[in-house]
Amino acid sequence: MSDIIRRDPRAEWIARNRLHPLHAAMQPQQQSWMGPNGLIRKNVHGVGFIGPNGIKRIDRSGAQQGGASKRTASVEVQLPLHQVPQPAFYISVVPDMVGGRLSSHDRDLLGLAHQMAGKDGAVLAVVFGEHKESAFETAGVDRLLVLDGNEFSGYSPEQRVQGLRAVDNQFNPRHWLLPDSRSGGGELGRRLAASLGERPATRVWQVKGEQCIGRAGAGLQDLARPLARLILAAAECAEPVSETRHEALPVELSTSIARSLPRIEDLGAVAVDPGAIPMAEAEFIFSGGNGVKDWTLFHETAAALGATEGASRVAVDDGFMSRDRQVGASGTWVTARVYVAVGISGAIQHLQGIGACDKVVAINLDPGCDMIKRADLSVIGESSEIFRALIAAVTAYRNGAKRDAA
Numbered sequence: 001m002s003d004i005i006r007r008d009p010r011a012e013w014i015a016r017n018r019l020h021p022l023h024a025a026m027q028p029q030q031q032s033w034m035g036p037n038g039l040i041r042k043n044v045h046g047v048g049f050i051g052p053n054g055i056k057r058i059d060r061s062g063a064q065q066g067g068a069s070k071r072t073a074s075v076e077v078q079l080p081l082h083q084v085p086q087p088a089f090y091i092s093v094v095p096d097m098v099g100g101r102l103s104s105h106d107r108d109l110l111g112l113a114h115q116m117a118g119k120d121g122a123v124l125a126v127v128f129g130e131h132k133e134s135a136f137e138t139a140g141v142d143r144l145l146v147l148d149g150n151e152f153s154g155y156s157p158e159q160r161v162q163g164l165r166a167v168d169n170q171f172n173p174r175h176w177l178l179p180d181s182r183s184g185g186g187e188l189g190r191r192l193a194a195s196l197g198e199r200p201a202t203r204v205w206q207v208k209g210e211q212c213i214g215r216a217g218a219g220l221q222d223l224a225r226p227l228a229r230l231i232l233a234a235a236e237c238a239e240p241v242s243e244t245r246h247e248a249l250p251v252e253l254s255t256s257i258a259r260s261l262p263r264i265e266d267l268g269a270v271a272v273d274p275g276a277i278p279m280a281e282a283e284f285i286f287s288g289g290n291g292v293k294d295w296t297l298f299h300e301t302a303a304a305l306g307a308t309e310g311a312s313r314v315a316v317d318d319g320f321m322s323r324d325r326q327v328g329a330s331g332t333w334v335t336a337r338v339y340v341a342v343g344i345s346g347a348i349q350h351l352q353g354i355g356a357c358d359k360v361v362a363i364n365l366d367p368g369c370d371m372i373k374r375a376d377l378s379v380i381g382e383s384s385e386i387f388r389a390l391i392a393a394v395t396a397y398r399n400g401a402k403r404d405a406a
Contacts, residue, residue, distance in 0.1 A: 079245040084142050087122035092173035093141075094164065095125060096183040099283070099337055100132035102139055104356055105179045105235045110140040112207060112238035113177050117142075121174065123246070126167055128152040128160055136248040140241030144248045151259065154266040157184075159259070161191050166257045168196065180204070180232035189232040201228035205237050274308045279325065279332040282308035285357075287327055290314040291343020291364060294384045298342065301387040304394045310334070312344045328353035342383050346371030 014022050091113040095106035102110075113123045122142035127133075129152050136144055147163045167173075178189035180203050193200040203215040212231060216223040279285070286302040287310035288295070302309045311321035313328060327334055329349040339357040344350060346362075346369055354360060354374075362375035363386055372378045379386060 079138070079243065082142070082244040082246050084117075084120070084122040084247075087142070088120040089117075090122055090124045090143070090171045090173040091117045091175050091177065092124045092126060092167065092171065093177045094185065094188065095127065096179050096181055096185045097127055097131055097133070098183050100130065101337075101358070102133050102135070103183075104240075104335060105181055107139055107240035108235060108237050109177050109179050109233050111240040112233055113175075114140040114241050114244075115238055116175060116177075116207065124167075124171060124173060124251070125248075126164065128163070137246050138241065140244070140246055141248045142246050143251045145251050145253070147253075147257070154268075155264065156262075156266065157188055157191050158263065159257075160188055161195050162260050163257050164188075164192050165195060166253055166255060170254055174229070175227075176230040178230075178232050180234050186232060189230065193230050196230065198230045199228060200230040200232055201225060202232045204231050204233045207231075207237070274302070274306055277308050279308065279310060279327065279334055282310075282334065283337045284308060285310045285327070285334055285336045285338070286340045286342070287311055287344060288315055288321070288342045289344030290318075291345075292320070292383055294387070295320050297384055297387045301390050304391045307340070308336075310339075312347075312350055341371050341375070342386075344371050345369045346374060 093106075093109055093113045095102055095109065097103075097106065110123060110125070117123050123140055124143045124145060125136065125141040127144065127146050129146075129148060131146070145167065147160075151159045152163065164176075168176075176189075176192065176198075178192070179185035180189065186202075189200060190202075192198075201212045201214055203219075204212045205215060206213040207227065210227045211224050212227050213222050213224050215221070215234065274282070274284075284305070284307045286298075286305060286307035288298050289312035292298050292315065299309070309321065309325055310327045310332075311325045313326055313330060315321050316323055316326045316331075324332075326332065327350060328347070329352040331353060333353050333356070335356040336354075336358070338359050338361065339354050340361045340363065341354075342363045344362070344364070345366065348370075351370065351374055359377070360371075360375045361377045361379070362369075362371045363379045363381070363383055364372055365380065365382065366372070367378070367380050372380075
């Protein structure tokens with residue numbers, strides 16, 4: 001009798017009743033959505049998704065067969081290893097590595113490089129300085145070249161171009177791929193193109209055979225041109241690698257990099273008011289919901305953390321935050337590195353809006369809410385007490401840093 005799948009009439013009724021408060025939680029997981037550039041993105045981790053290699057995602061938890069209670073051991077899926085012992089050519093990728101990690105834009109770029117490399121070519125990733133990334137293998141990197149040194153720290157585009165010129169002389173890549181972004185990839189790619197004497201293809205969002213298609217006319221038109229050697233690709237230029245595991249073998253330069261005379265002096269980052277940063281571009285978002293009772297303390301905590309403030313739809317409707325601070329499918333889709341959700345239960349629309357965030361921290365009194373299930377780190381407790389503890393911890397940390405500097 002334990003193998004019989006039993007229906008839940010009440011759950012089925014809630015799923016049909018749009019006015020029920022639990023209706024959104026009963027809906028199936030979203031399998032596709034439209035990205036910011038108008039391209040349909042697919043959930044490659046969803047059950048039933050068929051990848052480019054014909055591998056179908058299956059549910060090994062037993063939840064869909066009613067056996068979740070019987071199967072408790074998690075099954076780790078080992079992706080097939082993609083190896084290129086003797087590459088016929090290289091596709092060089094220079095990711096932005098904002099915060100020392102691969103961004104979603106970088107992963108799209110590596111996916112495009114993997115498509116262009118095929119079976120005979122290898123994807124060579126060139127990274128400057130120290131990094132915190134540990135998932136180059138699953139991102140599609142066959143060879144990894146780290147150009148470390150103080151000369152590459154901070155804003156040093158001229159010295160970085162010298163490093164890329166040395167890579168070009170040694171590996172002679174068939175194509176160079178850089179993100180056409182504001183995080184440094186767009187400027188570095190254009191400087192490299194001028195140094196190599198190449199005409200780059202900019203704002204490329206699709207590569208077909210020997211042609212690449214880029215945005216033109218303020219993003220309203222498509223411009224097709226022959227496939228260039230140096231490509232500055234836009235976000236969502238390709239699907240990120242998800243079906244294969246790569247070696248990410250470390251390689252080194254055989255020659256030293258020429259030192260360029262610094263004509264640009266890096267004076268460090270300029271302090272920016274977090275409240276002036278658009279939600280879609282914010283890297284650190286501190287978001288409040290219906291569970292926040294002391295909004296004055298909420299604002300003080302966000303200021304102490306140096307985070308951009310966000311809110312759920314309930315908090316916006318109640319007048320605690322302005323409409324431009326609403327996060328979710330009905331507000332702003334965010335791609336923050338860190339997203340802190342305070343007193344937000346996790347409606348499906350809100351979870352959709354934070355789907356591209358790297359790390360999610362949930363502060364809530366309900367340990368069974370959907371936001372706790374989505375979060376990478378959860379804190380169960382009263383928000384006001386946690387706010388005071390955060391402010392005290394940040395103040396102590398900054399005072400200690402000042403004493404060490406003195």
